[in-house]
Amino acid sequence: MTGQLLAAAGDMSTGESTVFVVLGIAAVVGAVGMVLARNAVHSALFLVLTMLSLGVFYFVQQAPFLGVVQIIVYTGAIMILFLFVLMLIGRDSVDSMVETLPGQRTAAVVLGLAFAGLVGATVYRGVRDITPRGIPDVNNSVPVIAAALFHDYVFAFELTSALLITAAVGAMVLAHVERPAGTRQTQRDLARARFRGGRPQPLPGPGVFATSNSIGTPALLPDGTVARESISRLVEPNLAVVAARAELTSGGAGHDTGERSGVGDES
Amino acid sequence: MTPGILSLAPAPTPLEAFGTEPIWLVLLKTVGVFGYLFVMVLFGVVFERKVVGYMQNRIGPNRVGPWGILQSLADGLKLAFKEDILPAMVDKPVYILAPIMTAVPAFVAFSVIPLGPEVSIFGHRTPLQLTDLPVGVLIVFACSSLAVYGIVLAGWASNSTYPLLGGLRSAAQMISYEIAMGLSIVAVFLYAGSMSTSQIVAAQSGSWYFWPLSVSFVIYCIAVVGETNRAPFDLPEAESELVAGYFTEYSSSLKFAMYMLSEYVAVVTVSGLAATLFLGGWHAPWPLSMWAGANEGWWPLLWFTGKIVVGMFFFTWLRGTLPRIRYDQFMRLGWRWLIPTNLAWILLVATVRTMRNENVDLRRMLLVIGIPIVVVLLIQILRPQRPPRPVAVEEIDEEEFPSFPTPPMDLVVPASPRLAMATAPEGKARDA
Numbered sequence: 001m002t003g004q005l006l007a008a009a010g011d012m013s014t015g016e017s018t019v020f021v022v023l024g025i026a027a028v029v030g031a032v033g034m035v036l037a038r039n040a041v042h043s044a045l046f047l048v049l050t051m052l053s054l055g056v057f058y059f060v061q062q063a064p065f066l067g068v069v070q071i072i073v074y075t076g077a078i079m080i081l082f083l084f085v086l087m088l089i090g091r092d093s094v095d096s097m098v099e100t101l102p103g104q105r106t107a108a109v110v111l112g113l114a115f116a117g118l119v120g121a122t123v124y125r126g127v128r129d130i131t132p133r134g135i136p137d138v139n140n141s142v143p144v145i146a147a148a149l150f151h152d153y154v155f156a157f158e159l160t161s162a163l164l165i166t167a168a169v170g171a172m173v174l175a176h177v178e179r180p181a182g183t184r185q186t187q188r189d190l191a192r193a194r195f196r197g198g199r200p201q202p203l204p205g206p207g208v209f210a211t212s213n214s215i216g217t218p219a220l221l222p223d224g225t226v227a228r229e230s231i232s233r234l235v236e237p238n239l240a241v242v243a244a245r246a247e248l249t250s251g252g253a254g255h256d257t258g259e260r261s262g263v264g265d266e267s
Numbered sequence: 268m269t270p271g272i273l274s275l276a277p278a279p280t281p282l283e284a285f286g287t288e289p290i291w292l293v294l295l296k297t298v299g300v301f302g303y304l305f306v307m308v309l310f311g312v313v314f315e316r317k318v319v320g321y322m323q324n325r326i327g328p329n330r331v332g333p334w335g336i337l338q339s340l341a342d343g344l345k346l347a348f349k350e351d352i353l354p355a356m357v358d359k360p361v362y363i364l365a366p367i368m369t370a371v372p373a374f375v376a377f378s379v380i381p382l383g384p385e386v387s388i389f390g391h392r393t394p395l396q397l398t399d400l401p402v403g404v405l406i407v408f409a410c411s412s413l414a415v416y417g418i419v420l421a422g423w424a425s426n427s428t429y430p431l432l433g434g435l436r437s438a439a440q441m442i443s444y445e446i447a448m449g450l451s452i453v454a455v456f457l458y459a460g461s462m463s464t465s466q467i468v469a470a471q472s473g474s475w476y477f478w479p480l481s482v483s484f485v486i487y488c489i490a491v492v493g494e495t496n497r498a499p500f501d502l503p504e505a506e507s508e509l510v511a512g513y514f515t516e517y518s519s520s521l522k523f524a525m526y527m528l529s530e531y532v533a534v535v536t537v538s539g540l541a542a543t544l545f546l547g548g549w550h551a552p553w554p555l556s557m558w559a560g561a562n563e564g565w566w567p568l569l570w571f572t573g574k575i576v577v578g579m580f581f582f583t584w585l586r587g588t589l590p591r592i593r594y595d596q597f598m599r600l601g602w603r604w605l606i607p608t609n610l611a612w613i614l615l616v617a618t619v620r621t622m623r624n625e626n627v628d629l630r631r632m633l634l635v636i637g638i639p640i641v642v643v644l645l646i647q648i649l650r651p652q653r654p655p656r657p658v659a660v661e662e663i664d665e666e667e668f669p670s671f672p673t674p675p676m677d678l679v680v681p682a683s684p685r686l687a688m689a690t691a692p693e694g695k696a697r698d699a
Contacts, residue, residue: 048416050352
């Protein structure tokens with residue numbers, strides 16, 4: 001399809017056609033990579049590549065305002081928000097690749113190719129006999145867009161903004177936590193509670209020894225016993241390191257086993 | 268379409284000076300802009316350390332070169348030759364890509380900043396600016412919104428807790444403050460009637476915009492500090508909370524240098540943009556502007572650089588003066604103060620501009636603008652006031668909870684070491 005479109009637009013300059021071929025390949029690679037990438041963040045990055053290429057296409061087609069808006073709004077704001085959510089799932093998690101529907105992959109490939117062929121053929125037939133008109137006033141495109149948005153289609157524009165505001169308010173209502181007035185703890189309340197709680201200082205950090213610096217290794221108190229507060233309740237304590245360490249310092253095996261059961265209960 | 272709505276300002280003239288230069292001139296200008304930014308960064312790092320040093324009663328770097336001015340060059344060379352550590356559990360492609368994705372847009376953004384008027388380079392008359400577009404200022408925005416990726420991805424790819432938190436903070440922070448920054452520039456667009464940087468500078472040949480658009484200028488100055496992650500808004504890299512934030516795992520080498528570089532390039536760019544939009548661009552400041560040749564030839568490059576240095580001093584001054592604020596307070600400032608104030612201000616500026624274009628006389632203009640303001644104020648005053656929340660005063664048992672140990676009220680503070688140093692013979696004041 002790329003070749004046909006290139007051939008159709010006969011009066012393109014060399015620079016324009018070079019940019020189109022290079023970025024066209026980049027955009028297609030981004031689109032395919034987005035579907036095929038196993039990692040959600042990689043997938044999002046491929047989509048960013050496609051969106052950036054589209055932004056540059058707008059520049060090449062003498063619509064710099066649209067190009068910049070494409071980059072600022074889609075690449076800069078919307079994709080960052082996507083990434084914001086994807087980041088929370090962590091780097092090591094990979095989607096499960098077990099197929100639950102038999103034959104789904106083959107069907108998807110066939111139908112996808114058929115759809116692409118259909119769209120390509122339709123677009124080709126639709127634009128085959130069209131001569132490009134160009135943009136009449138390149139330097140003045142912003143007022144023209146503004147007139148279309150805020151004058152000709154102002155009603156549709158306002159309806160869209162009302163829809164978006166409703167969605168935003170809906171999301172806030174769903175995420176809202178009802179709390180009786182005046183019960184929100186301020187920084188002052190928290191500080192006071194902390195100073196009266198018997199432990200104003202921070203909790204001890206996990207143990208950092210020559211053999212381990214994991215957050216699962218509890219710190220040792222000066223007498224060789226395990227400091228329980230030094231590891232989170234959510235982390236499984238790594239007691240082998242502590243046992244080796246205790247053996248080195250005190251040499252008492254019985255003392256060590258006692259501590260092991262104590263920490264194990266907590267986890 | 269009605270021409271009355273659209274022609275808020277005089278129609279912009281086409282930018283025929285750009286895009287027609289020979290290729291060697293474009294390459295020369297590109298290298299020139301790159302070199303200018305690099306020198307400004309090398310200068311900026313030493314300048315900041317020196318200024319902060321003097322603000323904190325010390326001398327700052329003074330070992331490398333005369334007065335320590337080559338310190339940043341030495342640091343840069345050291346970083347380039349250090350071993351490149353790649354942590355074992357990182358996402359390798361993204362980890363390597365992230366610093367590049369921050370550094371490249373930082374440099375690209377400066378390409379639309381006008382450094383001076385038309386000058387003669389080897390017999391060619393050409394503006395001292397790499398390129399310009401009808402939407403030039405928005406290019407800077409596009410680049411700063413792309414620079415967020417490098418920070419967010421560094422946080423994620425490092426596979427570590429603090430970088431992730433720093434990256435998340437940074438994503439939320441930069442998007443929020445980009446809105447405030449973008450809105451503060453809208454008023455400049457309305458005044459200048461163009462979004463191209465060279466035409467905005469040309470429109471300021473008479474009076475600069477920082478005075479008529481003072482609200483926008485103040486909001487811009489606050490927003491760019493958040494946008495560039497600088498103190499007191501440096502929450503993504505808050506060392507007391509997040510070690511080094513998003514680049515904690517970039518412990519050495521050129522990748523860390525790229526983050527450092529792009530931070531300072533961003534400072535230069537936003538200072539240059541502030542000068543372009545509000546402080547007259549390369550136009551000479553008042554006493555110098557009486558000299559007829561001040562705005563011709565290569566002199567404006569000097570005035571413009573001076574304005575950038577003033578901007579960098581402002582950043583350093585903030586860093587040396589203000590403590591870091593809490594994240595929720597920071598977000599509240601952005602969303603509940605800067606953005607609503609900005610919207611109201613743009614409404615006011617747009618109303619005034621439209622009325623001026625339609626030749627409404629001053630009395631009617633004041634009536635139309637004044638009545639809504641008076642109504643809003645009246646509603647504010649006459650609204651039934653909510654009774655203030657009762658503040659519970661607790662009796663604290665000093666026996667049970669002794670108060671935190673504080674220094675005595677009659678503590679004698681020793682004299683400043685600077686005083687002793689000033690009176691001592693020169694050469695004694697050796698180290699920073």
